[in-house]
Amino acid sequence: NIMGNMSWLFGGMSFMFCASIIGYIINLVMRGGTISEANLAWEGESVDIGRGTRNGAGHGLHLFIVDLLWWLVPAVLMLAGMACGFLFLFGGIGVAANAPSNEDPSAIFAIMSSVFAMICVLGCLGLLISVLQGIFAPLMYQSAVLGKRSVGAAISEGFSLARHNIGPMVIFLIIIFVLNLGVQFLIQMASIPMMGGWMAGWVGMMQDLSQGGVPSLTGTNGVVLFLGGLLVAVVTLVGQSFMQTFSLTMYARVYRLLAPKETVDEDTPQLPSGDEAAPAIVA
Secondary structure (H helix, E strand, O other), X not given: OOHHHHHHHHHXXXXXXXXXXXXXHHHHHHHHHHHHHHHHHHOOOOOOHHHHHHHHHHOHHXXXXXXXXXXXXXXXXXXXXXXXXXXXXXXXXXXXXXXXXXXOHHHHHHHHHHHHHHHHXXXXXXXXXXXXXXXXXXXXHHHHHOOOOOHHHHHHHHHHHHHHOHHHHHHHXXXXXXXXXXXXXXXXXXXXXXXXXXXXXXXXXXXXXXXOOOOOOOHHHHHHHHHHHHHHHHHHHHHHHHHHXXXXXXXXXXXXXXXXXXXXXXXXXXXXXXHHHHHHHHO
């Protein structure tokens, strides 16, 4: 029965893949739009979704390349970490193979230690990459959109600004992380009633399985499972969207404070230079 319905599985996976690509493109455009509109909002202007969408579409490629950078670098580091982990693992297997007896506890300990070392290496690399991305990536996005810089210049400026203000950037990252935890906690609390309906569907499937039948999503169980999962997904999406918008808006303010002012407002009065300075001041 399961193998006969594999077409539904692959069809669902294909649909989710296409939906993920479309969702990422929309998110890419709206990230740029949120950054540009947040900057105008900090100046006291009204937010215009259409204008933000156009600006976001114009900078979508830049943001994608910055994203690609933060995908490739972790991928290379994780592959290196996996290589080191496999070296530990093969070392443990070698110790086990050379053990005088298959029941030698040192062999089992060596293999378990190797697996644990591999997990620790990958976990530490993942944590380090997440921290570095949280510190340096936001200002790269801001530089690409607000600074209207090329990809290379945006990466360079974002890295430089974060490096020269590393203390405040770390503190700001911690604040965003704590707020995100709070929002995730609220999402989980709000999802508890919805999870009840979702779990009811799974209970029905388990009952079918315990009675020797094939688990079925049809009927009441299927409807409850679908609606419960849909509601949880909607609540999660709303919470994550809020945190992304909030974070991009705050980082727009951070970039305004840290980025060098390349132009001066034309309405700002300026003192004359050179020989005209003294008569002007006297007058």
